[in-house]
Amino acid sequence: MLGGPLDEHDSTGRSRERRRQRRRRQVRRRRAVALAVLLAVVAGITLGARSVGGGSGGKAGSPAKSPTLAKESDAQAAARGHLAVPKEIRGVHVTMALASLPGKMQQYLAMPGLNTVELDVKDEDGRVGFVPSAVPLARRIGAAGPYYKAKRAARLAHAKGIYLIGRIVTFEDPVLSEKRPDMAIHSSDGSLWHTNAGLGWTNPYDKRVWKYNVDLGEAAVKAGFDEIQFDYVRFPSDGDLSLIRYPGVHTQPMAWTIPAFTQYAAHRLHPLGARVSVDVFGLSATHDLGIGQLPRRISRYVDAVYPMVYPSHYNPGEYNLSDPNAVPGETVSHSLLDFQTALEGRKARLTPWLQDFSLGRTYTVDDVRAQVQAARLRHADGFLLWNAEGVYDAAALQPPA
Numbered sequence: 062m063l064g065g066p067l068d069e070h071d072s073t074g075r076s077r078e079r080r081r082q083r084r085r086r087q088v089r090r091r092r093a094v095a096l097a098v099l100l101a102v103v104a105g106i107t108l109g110a111r112s113v114g115g116g117s118g119g120k121a122g123s124p125a126k127s128p129t130l131a132k133e134s135d136a137q138a139a140a141r142g143h144l145a146v147p148k149e150i151r152g153v154h155v156t157m158a159l160a161s162l163p164g165k166m167q168q169y170l171a172m173p174g175l176n177t178v179e180l181d182v183k184d185e186d187g188r189v190g191f192v193p194s195a196v197p198l199a200r201r202i203g204a205a206g207p208y209y210k211a212k213r214a215a216r217l218a219h220a221k222g223i224y225l226i227g228r229i230v231t232f233e234d235p236v237l238s239e240k241r242p243d244m245a246i247h248s249s250d251g252s253l254w255h256t257n258a259g260l261g262w263t264n265p266y267d268k269r270v271w272k273y274n275v276d277l278g279e280a281a282v283k284a285g286f287d288e289i290q291f292d293y294v295r296f297p298s299d300g301d302l303s304l305i306r307y308p309g310v311h312t313q314p315m316a317w318t319i320p321a322f323t324q325y326a327a328h329r330l331h332p333l334g335a336r337v338s339v340d341v342f343g344l345s346a347t348h349d350l351g352i353g354q355l356p357r358r359i360s361r362y363v364d365a366v367y368p369m370v371y372p373s374h375y376n377p378g379e380y381n382l383s384d385p386n387a388v389p390g391e392t393v394s395h396s397l398l399d400f401q402t403a404l405e406g407r408k409a410r411l412t413p414w415l416q417d418f419s420l421g422r423t424y425t426v427d428d429v430r431a432q433v434q435a436a437r438l439r440h441a442d443g444f445l446l447w448n449a450e451g452v453y454d455a456a457a458l459q460p461p462a
Contacts, residue, residue, distance in 0.1 A: 143287045143334045144224050146364075150412050150443025151458045152177025154228070157190035157208035159451045166214060169451075170221045174458035178218060179290060179445055180209075182227040182281045183274070185260070187236030193280035198273055202240035215285025226288040226338070227281040231274050231322075233293040235261045244270050246297070248304040256300040265296055265318055265353065266311040275326050279333065288336040290367065291326065294319060294359075295342075295352040315353035324362040338365035340414065343374060346399040356400065360409040367445065370396040370413045372432070373420040386421045390431035397439040410442040417446040417453055429457040437461055 153169065155178055160166050169178055183189050189196075189204045191211040199205040218225040238245035238253060238261030246262045248254040253261050263270040278289035296315050297305065313321070327337045345354045346368065360366050372392040375385035380395035382388060393413065400411055415432040418424060429446065436444045446453055 147176045150177045152445045153453050154179045154447050157181040161208040172455045177224040179226040179228050183229045185230050187234040195280050196276045204236045211284035225286050226290050227286040228290050231291045231294045232265045234263045238263050247306045275329050282333045282335040290338045292340040294339050295354045298352050316355050319353035320358040323359050327362045336364040340367045343368050343370040343396050346403040357403050360404050360407040365410040367412050371416040389428050390435040393432045393435040412442045414447050415444050417448045426454045426456050
């Protein structure tokens with residue numbers, strides 16, 4: 062098992078308590094988001110909002126007239142110093158705080174069976190894991206921190222033959238929204254809008270927000286990261302959505318804005334030899350969740366789609382299962398079948414995020430293995446394991462027999 066503190070300073074009971082509270086908040090936040098989305102589906106809520114103020118926006122409809130962007134071949138990526146994507150991804154998520162601990166990254170890279178690490182470039186709190194000289198905005202707003210050296214992280218991974226993915230939490234960004242309110246979502250009274258957890262969001266219509274996030278991705282790619290994965294690449298799903306006001310004029314629907322962002326990201330990152338991917342909700346293959354996240358449209362522009370098919374996030378009765386959380390393998394299988402149908406004919410790879418944490422009940426390594434087996438039987442392109450505390454059992458990462 063691999064685990065460890067989430068903060069590099071672990072000297073006092075107070076710091077340990079702060080970390081415990083942070084972990085509880087992360088679980089509550091993810092559960093609240095999942096429940097909000099599921100309730101919206103059941104109620105048929107349209108998560109719309111009005112615009113305020115001036116400015117310019119894009120046309121309604123599809124993001125661009127250009128054809129599907131050409132994706133980098135493995136040979137082209139290798140020529141730029143990037144590793145080819147593994148045939149079967151077997152990876153884990155690592156926070157920037159964990160990566161900051163001496164020797165911790167090396168511990169993950171030494172896990173038997175592991176061939177991929179997804180490392181936070183920008184996290185849910187708006188923090189950037191390294192100090193990118195090419196992105197002065199990250200430094201000006203106080204987001205950039207020396208949690209790890211990006212080039213060193215890439216060298217360590219590549220020396221072990223490990224494929225390195227950089228995770229960028231995109232539109233949820235408490236730091237940028239507070240420091241640059243002109244780029245943020247507002248409430249009807251003109252104040253900054255916040256989620257139920259008190260977190261600010263940036264405006265997904267704002268091209269300056271697009272540029273900031275892709276600038277961070279570009280800095281990570283130039284440091285050696287092989288793939289940039291955009292998380293929270295959507296409109297808000299929890300909080301008082303009726304209060305939301307998006308500054309500026311924006312006639313483009315949500316469902317075309319998110320694909321347009323992914324096209325922009327791919328247009329900038331593909332020439333650097335990087336792959337581009339997105340995280341999506343597990344129900345987004347068959348439900349319009351009102352957050353602009355339509356996997357089929359998005360998959361036209363990205364190299365991979367990573368659905369978060371965590372069994373604990375499905376309501377009783379989904380897939381005709383009385384308790385989806387009790388049968389993780391079946392739940393994952395049903396969800397992946399929906400995604401395979403939604404992405405039929407697309408070249409984007411399908412790689413699920415699997416649950417390696419306890420929520421609703423205690424999860425064991427057998428529960429994780431059941432999900433892995435389901436993904437393999439559905440011929441997914443591998444899997445990534447999520448655990449906010451960074452605790453994983455290598456037994457779940459073994460290659461297929």
